[in-house]
Amino acid sequence: MLLITGSDVRGLPVVTVRGGEDVAQVRDIIYQAQAGRLQGFTLNKRGFFSGRLSEVLAAEQIHAIGQDAVMILDEDKLRAPEEAPKGVGDPEGGRDVIGNDVLTEGGKSLGEIKDVVLLVGGHGDVVGYQIKRPTGEDAYIPLPSQLAVSGTSLVVPDATEEFARDDLVGLGAAVDEFRTKLGLG
Amino acid sequence: MNDRFTAVKGRKAVSRDTAEPVGNISHLLVDATSKRIAALVIGKGRRARIVDWERLSGLGADAVMVEAEDALREPADEREQAGADGKLELLGQLALLESGTELGRIDDVVFDPDTGHLQTLQVGTGEHPASSLLGAGTYAVVLAATGSGKSAP
Numbered sequence: 001m002l003l004i005t006g007s008d009v010r011g012l013p014v015v016t017v018r019g020g021e022d023v024a025q026v027r028d029i030i031y032q033a034q035a036g037r038l039q040g041f042t043l044n045k046r047g048f049f050s051g052r053l054s055e056v057l058a059a060e061q062i063h064a065i066g067q068d069a070v071m072i073l074d075e076d077k078l079r080a081p082e083e084a085p086k087g088v089g090d091p092e093g094g095r096d097v098i099g100n101d102v103l104t105e106g107g108k109s110l111g112e113i114k115d116v117v118l119l120v121g122g123h124g125d126v127v128g129y130q131i132k133r134p135t136g137e138d139a140y141i142p143l144p145s146q147l148a149v150s151g152t153s154l155v156v157p158d159a160t161e162e163f164a165r166d167d168l169v170g171l172g173a174a175v176d177e178f179r180t181k182l183g184l185g
Numbered sequence: 186m187n188d189r190f191t192a193v194k195g196r197k198a199v200s201r202d203t204a205e206p207v208g209n210i211s212h213l214l215v216d217a218t219s220k221r222i223a224a225l226v227i228g229k230g231r232r233a234r235i236v237d238w239e240r241l242s243g244l245g246a247d248a249v250m251v252e253a254e255d256a257l258r259e260p261a262d263e264r265e266q267a268g269a270d271g272k273l274e275l276l277g278q279l280a281l282l283e284s285g286t287e288l289g290r291i292d293d294v295v296f297d298p299d300t301g302h303l304q305t306l307q308v309g310t311g312e313h314p315a316s317s318l319l320g321a322g323t324y325a326v327v328l329a330a331t332g333s334g335k336s337a338p
Binding site: 012013015016017018019020021022063064065066067068069070071120121 | 217281282283284285286287319320321322323324325326327
């Protein structure tokens, strides 16, 4: 499985499958930590310094998130915030996981969340987090489908620690093993 | 016999009615839905004119025969204007899989000069059947992930 971080996705062009046109670019990720799922993207106009686009892109309207582009079928998949699903048009504040402390159920801190890790080719499945370990270096941890998150801390199973990896390629394999171990398939 | 975009570009266009040259082919415009050549662009810049595929009397190896000089028309809408300006040019265009992964640039397009039907799109050493063409615009040519490239011999 091919993975990318949220910061790799920011700035990607949003391209129509049927039109071959770059209609927007990703400004930021709207993420719902409790569900472990992307809600959608806020958008910029294409090009440098071209400013914010009022429309948003809901996760269910995404054709595929790729390494080089976010694909949508047609331009009408971009919606005004008031027409978009609630979590996208009006994201709840205060539950941003970036900067949260990752705590195991046993009470050990694995580090601080730096970014989300997404599955390439999918519709916005968040499969892990990029973290900064207490010792300072970066690591990647897989994510079970359900977890507790408070806005300051994220609680993960104890087994998460042994599946932490130093790079995204390692995490790709670890995600499957981790979910199998937890009985999540 | 098949023809290719790289060979057709620059080919002279001649009026069948008057036998007068009317310009040279600068671009070929495709319709991604029917996977055919929709029109040709003759000339460049502000003098660029569109000829619909239906107004050709023949696309030959030495000349593109246009029914009559009145077959050359001004771009009718925004998309045709983009085509006349070369912004929809397939050659050199970014080839993007529908999964959002870049394949490279389109090096050539093989088509049937009798019908205008596209046959294959060449991206580097990969050949993609025209059936995998999903969309063609000013940013990219989008190809179906399933039809992805067998390598050319």
